Amino acid sequence: MTVPAQASRVLRSGRNAAKRRRAGSTPADLVLLLIGACFLLPLLWLILASLDAEAGHELKLPDRAGLENFAAVLTPELLLRPLWNSLVLSGGTAAVTVVAAVLAAYPLSRYRSRFNQPFLYTVLFGTCLPITAIMVPVYGLFVQFELLDSMPATIFFMATTTLPMAIWMTRNFMAGVPVSLEEAAWVDGASRMTALRTIVLPLMRQGLGVVFIFVFIQAWGNFFVPFVLLLSEARQPAAVSIFSFFGQHGAVAYGQLAAFSILYSLPVLFLYVIVARGAGSSFALSGAVRG
Amino acid sequence: MQPPVTARQLLRYLPVLPAVLLLLVFLAGPVLWAFQASLTDAGLTGRSARNPSWVGLENYQRLFADPVFPLSVLLTVVFVAGSAVVGQNLLGLALAVLMRRARPAVSAAVGTTVVAAWVLPEIVAAFAAYAYFSGDGTLNQLLGRLGLARQDWLYAFPMMAVMLANVWRGTAFSMLVYRAALNEVPAEVSEAAQVDGAHGWQRFAFITLPMIRGSIATNLMLITLQTLAVFTLVWVMTAGGPANASTTLPVLAYLEAFKFGDIGYGTAVASVLILIGAVFGLVYIRLLRETRP
Structure with a gap:
């Protein structure tokens, strides 16, 4: 400003x-x-x-500050595998979401049809349904189709929950790319999809980055969905393993819990700063909110 | 040979298909399944899990006879009204207004702090809030310093604690929405009113607020829907307790379905919550269609 x-x-x-x-x-x-x-x-x-090896609930300066807590949680089983699972889950979710959103946004931003508005508002209605309420039936459905504890199924479900917002954002970013540039490519004989890939997407890559990061941050921080759908410890992301850690050791090892929390939070804080610096958070937000 | 217009039009919309399939399978499917399963005795384990039988409206009859359900609805209304409609909304608006009057460095620093609580993963925010309100946590330390009585907040006032935590966690969203909205109010309008002798609060109440009413409505709907679905914060801080004193609807649905293993009854609770969300969603979309040409 x-x-x-x-x-x-x-x-x-x-x-x-x-x-x-x-x-x-x-x-x-x-x-x-x-x-x-x-x-x-x-x-x-x-x-x-x-920073305090003897931390409790109270707020106090450590008697002797050190990185012991970080060293204690930086083990493969405790932190690295859950973080890797988080990365697979969030990266997969963001990739599926962005691909589906780009494909859906293209006809919606390029063709005029009576179909567009009702479709977009139906999609928006989907964002309004409380996901926590949907988790009970989703669990039932996953049991019936034997999808419980499946990473790909969880990724597709998480992608679906963020898809409505992503479609709206992507459509708005795509509307900012003038059609005249594509028309030149069509004249040269390129198909619609080739024009989308070679002309439209490179021009809106900043917007796509914003959508990807937004979905990634949401998936990374999501606790309830993997808590219900991923049962085996080997597949659980950091959000869930940190909760089990809290249940098992939380009463004694608050310092380690805090260190774990910080290491797990750093990636999303970093990504948020990138979006806020690059595109302006209110800009990205208005894309999501106002359509 | 050119295909008929309708077929070509359909073909153009082919790329929408993956998104539509995902939404049908993973969103519409579970919602429809919920209404159907809520009419059965589906269980988490055992025979009723594999082969649930039809029980009609029995789950709903149980629901309305269960004293926990009206309590849970009441707690959800209190939670949404207190922490979102009043708490996040008013505090977010106040922050946005103050940030325009304060020094840029101050408003940037405070803005970053408020946003940090919102960007953190929800489970981390829930741990931090739990520690803050716990018996020997920061809040009691502060009260002790001020010579006031310490309280076991999570047991004595669980709703108060989760509502304050939700204000702390979610105010950033309202703040960002209102900052963007206030930036779009032209300064000339307010200045013209000032020339006419309107005082600061008068200009704000009669000129600024009406001009951002679209953003206020949108914000209220979105934070209501978000708060309606809050689970993790309550689950980590109180797990719905003590004795159901903070069992909002999402927590009740989870407890019935997964703790007590009664999927049919849990989905009945979830169905009610989905319906409430759907009503708010329809209102929100109506609002949005009216404000957009």
Whole structure:
């Protein structure tokens, strides 16, 4: 906001109101800092406890800070295999979602038809159904078709739950690519799908990145779906294994739980920063919310 | 030879097929299956798991006779109204307004903190909230410092604790929506009102709020739907307890189906929740169609 804000400050330098707002007011700062402190406290515990080998529930500076907790959880069974499972699950979900969303968004953004609006609103309606309520019937369905504990089936289910939002976002990003560029390719004899692959997709790769990362972050953080559908420890992602760890050792090893939580959270924090820096979070959000 | 127009049109929509198949198999399928299974005695294990028999509306009759169900509906309404409609919504709006008045560095730092709680994986957020509200957690430390009585929040006031945790976890969404909405309100309109002598709160109530009412409606619907489906936060913090004191509908559906092994009864609870979500979803889509030309 800096450049436009500066420009408008110059333009309105004669007006008090604008000047006062740009300079920032101390009461607003104080209230904001107070709210921010309330939001920070639970996060602060996570960080301090992870550095404290004798951590409990209370918020305190470690008597002697160290990385023992991180060393203790950095073992193949405890952390690395669950993280690998999370990566497969989230990467698979994001890949399936993006492919299905791109294919669906192409006709929806390129052809005019009575079919488009009802379809898009039906899809949007799908996002409104509470996924936690659907998990009980999904479990029943997975039992009947013997899909329980199957990684691919879980990936397809998770992709479906994020698909409606992804279709909306992808369609909006695709609408931003002018049709005239494709028309040139058609004249040269390229098929629609070739034009989509060679012209449209490269031009909207930033948007596709946003969709991929959004789906990935959601899948990475999802606890309930793998908790219900993936039963064997060897397939469970970090979200579920951290919960079992909490049940088995949580009462004694809070420091390790915090260290585990931080290592598991880092990838999504990093990805979120990429999206927020690159595309602007409110921009990506408005693509998801307003359509 | 050119195929007939209708066939060609259908062919053009062929790429939509994978998405449609996924949505039918993994979303519409389970929803329809839920309504059907809620009319059976399907169990988690044993004979009723392989070969459930038809029991008609028995599960629903049980549901409405069960004292836990109305309690659970009430708790869900309190949870959604308190933590989403009031908590996240108003706090998000307040944050967005304050951030426009504060120094950029302050608003950036606070914004990052609020968003961090939202971006964290839900299970991690739930652990952090659990530690914060637990007996010797940060909240009691603070109260102790201020000379106030400590409480065992998760046992004495479980709903209060999960609602505050949900405000902490979800306010970032409302804040981002309102920041984007406020940025689109032209400054001239507000300035014109100022020239006419309107005070700060008057300008906000009579000019800014009506101008962002579309965003308010959208935000309210979305956070209602999100909060309706919250499971992990409640499950980790209280597991619905003590004695069902924080058993919202998603937790009740899970407990009945997986803890007590009664899939038929659990799906009846889930079906009610799906119906509530569907009603809100239809309202939301109506709103969206009205605001978009």
